[in-house]
Amino acid sequence: MTATRxxxxxxxxxxxxRPAADFVTASRDFECDLEIQVGDKSGNCKxxxxxxxxxxxxxxxxxxxxxxxxxxxxxxxxxxxxxHQVQGTSSP
Amino acid sequence: xxxxxxPASGGCALGPVVMxxxxxxxxxxxxxxxxxxxxxxxxxxxxxxxxxxxxxAIAATARERIGAENSAIVEAQLLVLDDPEWLDxxxxxxxxxATPEGAVWAVSQEVAGLLAALxxxxxxxxxxxxxxxxxxxxxxxxxxxxxPVLAGLEGDVIIGAYExxxxxxxALDLEVVRGIVTEVGxxxxxxxxxxxxxxxxxxxxxxxxxDAVCSGDVVLVxxxxxxxxxxxxxxxxxxxxxxxxxxxxxxxxxERVATSDGVEIVVLxxxxxxxxxxxxxxxxxxxxxLFRTEFLFMQSEAPPDEEEQAAxxxxxxxxxxxxxxxFRTLDIGGDKPVPGLHVEAEANPxxxxxxxxxxxxxxxxxxxxxxxxxxxxxxxxxxxxxVPMVSGLEELDEVRALLAECAGExxxxxxxxxxxxxxxxxxAEVAAEVDFLSVGTNDLTAYVLAADRGNxxxxxxxxxxxxxxxxxxxxxxxxxxxxPVSICGELAGDPRxxxxxxxxxxxxxSVSGPLVPVVKERVRxxxxxxxxxxxxxxxxAxRRTDVTAALDLLAPRx
Numbered sequence: 096m097t098a099t100r101x102x103x104x105x106x107x108x109x110x111x112x113r114p115a116a117d118f119v120t121a122s123r124d125f126e127c128d129l130e131i132q133v134g135d136k137s138g139n140c141k142x143x144x145x146x147x148x149x150x151x152x153x154x155x156x157x158x159x160x161x162x163x164x165x166x167x168x169x170x171x172x173x174x175x176x177x178x179h180q181v182q183g184t185s186s187p
Numbered sequence: 188x189x190x191x192x193x194p195a196s197g198g199c200a201l202g203p204v205v206m207x208x209x210x211x212x213x214x215x216x217x218x219x220x221x222x223x224x225x226x227x228x229x230x231x232x233x234x235x236x237x238x239x240x241x242x243x244a245i246a247a248t249a250r251e252r253i254g255a256e257n258s259a260i261v262e263a264q265l266l267v268l269d270d271p272e273w274l275d276x277x278x279x280x281x282x283x284x285a286t287p288e289g290a291v292w293a294v295s296q297e298v299a300g301l302l303a304a305l306x307x308x309x310x311x312x313x314x315x316x317x318x319x320x321x322x323x324x325x326x327x328x329x330x331x332x333x334x335p336v337l338a339g340l341e342g343d344v345i346i347g348a349y350e351x352x353x354x355x356x357x358a359l360d361l362e363v364v365r366g367i368v369t370e371v372g373x374x375x376x377x378x379x380x381x382x383x384x385x386x387x388x389x390x391x392x393x394x395x396x397x398d399a400v401c402s403g404d405v406v407l408v409x410x411x412x413x414x415x416x417x418x419x420x421x422x423x424x425x426x427x428x429x430x431x432x433x434x435x436x437x438x439x440x441x442e443r444v445a446t447s448d449g450v451e452i453v454v455l456x457x458x459x460x461x462x463x464x465x466x467x468x469x470x471x472x473x474x475x476x477l478f479r480t481e482f483l484f485m486q487s488e489a490p491p492d493e494e495e496q497a498a499x500x501x502x503x504x505x506x507x508x509x510x511x512x513x514f515r516t517l518d519i520g521g522d523k524p525v526p527g528l529h530v531e532a533e534a535n536p537x538x539x540x541x542x543x544x545x546x547x548x549x550x551x552x553x554x555x556x557x558x559x560x561x562x563x564x565x566x567x568x569x570x571x572x573x574v575p576m577v578s579g580l581e582e583l584d585e586v587r588a589l590l591a592e593c594a595g596e597x598x599x600x601x602x603x604x605x606x607x608x609x610x611x612x613x614x615a616e617v618a619a620e621v622d623f624l625s626v627g628t629n630d631l632t633a634y635v636l637a638a639d640r641g642n643x644x645x646x647x648x649x650x651x652x653x654x655x656x657x658x659x660x661x662x663x664x665x666x667x668x669x670x671p672v673s674i675c676g677e678l679a680g681d682p683r684x685x686x687x688x689x690x691x692x693x694x695x696x697s698v699s700g701p702l703v704p705v706v707k708e709r710v711r712x713x714x715x716x717x718x719x720x721x722x723x724x725x726x727x728a729x730r731r732t733d734v735t736a737a738l739d740l741l742a743p744r745x
Binding site for chain 1: 234263266267270271273298301305313317326489527529597
């Protein structure tokens with residue numbers, strides 16, 4: 096019930112400002128719990144304030160982790176929104 | 188009593204002040220609720236829902252008044268309203284026994300403080316959003332909302348506040364608000380920018396305002412001096428009235444005007460937003476002689492794409508109601524950074540990659556703007572486009588080649604700014620290649636005299652009436668020949684220069700909106716044929732003092 100994807104942020108602005116708002120709005124369309132991890136910090140994908148506080152720059156490697164019903168679709172679509180996928184795993 | 192602040196928007200305004208109380212300021216965040224927790228949570232839900240309705244409505248107003256690109260400022264607040272980082276601690280505090288208003292205010296302040304401490308301008312802005320949202324929800328919880336206060340005002344009033352939030356500023360009723368004064372803030376604060384756009388005199392950063400002034404007190408706001416005078420004396424009131432009258436009470440002349448001997452002078456306005464255009468139409472402008480496209484780029488967090496630009500330019504053209512609008516392509520450089528655009532820091536930005544030099548170096552950006560303008564011109568053929576900072580024919584060739592590639596060479600009437608001295612010297616050659624010229628006297632003056640307008644130590648040197656500047660204006664006018672040429676710098680709206688400019692053959696003047704009625708009135712009083720001797724004397728001037736003497740010959744009689 097958990098799926099993860101690791102991507103590098105493609106947007107030149109990083110995950111900031113408008114891209115962050117778009118990302119949060121997209122995350123809220125999924126039912127599963129969604130977490131975004133950068134280094135040893137993590138945030139709630141459905142919270143703009145939480146995502147902004149991570150200060151994610153262009154080119155940063157982030158991992159999306161989804162737990163819940165639509166987890167696979169969530170990480171796939173959100174990873175696509177963020178940028179270039181590096182690796183992905185999913186466990187039943 | 189006089190409070191000294193920062194002049195944020197010019198002009199004088201006198202009237203009773205209405206103080207906007209921050210809705211959260213007197214909330215006791217330590218108070219324990221005497222009501223059951225479920226009831227408190229219900230009240231919270233209702234207040235959040237009411238706040239959401241407010242914000243949706245304000246966003247719609249914002250789209251109308253300042254364009255879709257700026258309404259994003261407001262829409263970001265919707266995301267805060269149901270953000271778990273904000274909402275969860277509020278709910279937890281209520282479950283813990285806090286009052287709903289206490290919980291909302293305490294959490295809003297804490298979250299805003301955390302964001303502000305991150306030392307990132309974008310996050311600092313979001314910090315203001317969190318406080319704005321918190322205040323709105325508290326307002327609903329305590330039944331002390333600001334919006335009805337703002338909407339229910341009558342007569343002429345001055346708005347006073349600790350600071351004006353973005354949504355407060357958008358909610359101002361322009362029919363009654365004559366001035367703004369705030370305790371904190373800077374010239375670049377949202378409220379200050381909007382006040383300038385709207386032509387409302389404003390003073391920000393007037394320390395001591397909240398202690399000294401209560402609602403109902405009569406104050407004089409002087410947006411030129413940056414002062415707020417409590418209970419002003421007769422002399423001060425008289426002075427304020429004359430400034431205000433000169434600016435505002437001039438009768439609007441809607442029709443085109445001509446000098447007393449029949450020379451038609453087109454009086455256009457400079458604008459930077461849709462609202463500016465609407466106001467300019469209200470002031471009787473014959474069109475927009477300079478529309479600065481930077482504003483759209485400054486307000487967005489990423490450069491707007493072709494679609495967004497096309498929609499915005501079309502809205503600008505619509506606002507002009509059939510009058511001609513001249514769009515200036517992006518005029519930015521190292522001294523005017525734009526969010527989301529990487530502009531290299533330069534040792535000397537004033538002589539660096541600015542205007543067309545920058546847009547030619549970023550073809551994708553420039554092509555998107557040209558395509559968006561071409562699409563606008565297809566629907567609104569009365570628009571035209573000019574490029575800033577052109578220094579010679581080579582740049583024009585490049586712009587034309589790009590235009591041919593992305594939109595077709597005849598997509599719109601195409602012109603160039605003349606502000607670089609080399610382009611002034613080559614005015615005849617440049618004019619032969621374009622549909623029109625527009626002289627930017629501010630930059631032209633600075634470049635002719637090698638003096639930065641903003642450098643106060645060079646105040647004595649930066650002077651649009653310097654003989655060399657005035658002779659350059661003649662050089663351009665003669666070079667332009669039959670090609671239409673307008674003036675769009677401060678000089679165009681300077682009453683001392685009108686007779687001279689008309690005498691030199693400049694028959695299209697683009698001035699700041701509020702000056703349009705004044706300039707039109709003066710045009711009617713002027714006799715073009717009578718300017719020849721004065722113009723000759725000005726052009727013969729060897730020193731600045733000779734110019735002053737020669738201008739007297741051009742001064743209106745009686």
